[in-house]
Amino acid sequence: MLACIVSGRKSFLVRNNMSACRGFLLRRINDSCLTFRRHKFKKKWATTLPKIPCSRLALQYFDINYSMQFGDLWPSIRISLLTEQKYGALVNNFSHKETVLNNLSALKAKDFISEAQSVISLLQTQNNVDTSEKMVFTEVPLNLVGEKNDAEQTQATNLLSSLSNSKLTCFTFSRGDISRFPQSRSDCFGLLEYYLMDAASLLPVLALDIQHGHSVLDLCAAPGGKTLALLQTENCQYLAANDLSTSRSSRLHRVLHSYVPRDQRAEHKVRITSWDGRLWGDLEASTYDMVLVDVPCTTDRHSLLEEENNIFHRIRTKQRQMLPLLQTELLV
Template identity: 35%
Template sequence: MGKLRKQICQCVLDHFERSYGKELGEAWATAREMLISPQYWQYAVLLNKFSSPSELEKHLHLKGYRRLFECILPSLKCYISGTPGRFPAQRHAFGKLKDYYLLNAASLLPVLALAVKDGEFVLDMCAAPGGKSIAILQCASPGHLHCNERDRERSQWLQQTLESFIPEHVMSSVTTWELDGRQIGQLWPGMYDKVLVDAPCSNDRSWLFSSSVQQATLRIAQRRRLPSLQIQLLRSAIEALRPGGSLVYSTCTLSGAENGDVIAHVLNNCGNVLAEDLSDMAAAVSQDFTLATGVHHGLLVLPDRGKAWGPMYVAKLRKI
């Protein structure tokens, strides 16, 4: 319950009020209410197929949890509850795999959109803390999965996450790097079938509870530079893709400048990519997620009453 005692950072909230009030209109009022109220936040339970937690599935059913994405991707065992609350977390224990991973259910949408198939070469360009890498390995058996995280501390966090969920025989097809994602395209051009760019962004939930005014002020100042970084990462991802390969770009912010504007810039300036249509996926998840209207080149999950997932923006590009 520690998050409930955190104080909202007023300067961040004021900044969001000005920008999101204009961008989202009436939808901002509800999203705002959910973002500033951690007691309403919901958490999904992603089961680990490598530890076969059948008893846990029964327990979740008894507690009123239900399966999410079952018709879209049966191999992904994700459970959600209709009421706010957080399932107890598991501690890291050396030599023992964890049974489940707790996460915002919307963060699985980029993995669904990526649609990894067995044998494919896959890059998770900004992989820490590791939830999406874990989800990819629940969905398929890639020929190789490269998990990259530039920051040393976050890279160690990523490595521990992988070791907690993935057995050694599967880890033999997983490599972790600490590279600048902007350089990967030049280092390994045309190498990957699929690339996930879960980009550094204005993390709306986290930023609203900044630990100090100084930290918040620095974040707001840095925000203007994020689209440039995101575009550079996307250009690198495109270069790393083989012709016909696809990438998914995602963020956990409501910011149009970091979402649709970034994708529009890449589409307007890179003649070798096309936007993929995500309308089928949007229709399939619309019962469980509130999706913003009028979003170009992707979909945006808005935190809503009873569906307090997101923010999460997802767009998909194919290299031609």
């Protein structure tokens, strides 16, 4: 009789222990960071989901069109577009420039503009080019094969001429070096030391060869890299920066606020608007010495690497088809 009571008690204790363990495990599962959630929609319901990714459509489009335009150069261009973008660091002349130059040089980055100036000097010495005369760029149709080399040489000479007096400084890592620049820091005045951008975006600014006292219009200015570069030349007496998108114009405001002192972006020096650039001729005709127009495009690298806001999405087909007309209207 006693044995039965003891045995029953042990069985009762075992059941209690099992219940306690089960409760403990359930609590641990509930407290775990692993949670289950449903997708916003089931794939079979996603009628707007493209069957072929937008990035693949973009690549197919580029393979067909760019292979004809660039010929043997297209494979290397294709590889570049499909790899991660390398940025240049545009040094902020309004910050502590010497300190920034030393810090960037310590990263083994090089100022490609100063290197280009050295090459220019060497080439001009070898070819006995007189740099004292002002060279005027004349547009030559590149489809004229016989004149293509002359046109390219003229363009290059004029670009190099503007480089010789440039105050811009932009550091890049050498070819094959995939290092990244650290996040820019603020100086004692709250201005960031450098702006990360595609170094090729500086070429239009250099080609304009802005002279002291010029009034300049940046017609499609956002997000602000070229606008900032124009101000870094310290030659703009007045700069009008425009972008049709109000959200992008707000970003432009933030960029200038982060890099340019208040007195250098005062209303009588810098103006930011959100007007339709196609109507600018009616609004302010013959007002500016120089106009920079970075027209909307297919943003090739973004189209190949990102699905979000991709211009090759089917809902943006009409917008993509209208791009040539929009570009023409902005340039006329």
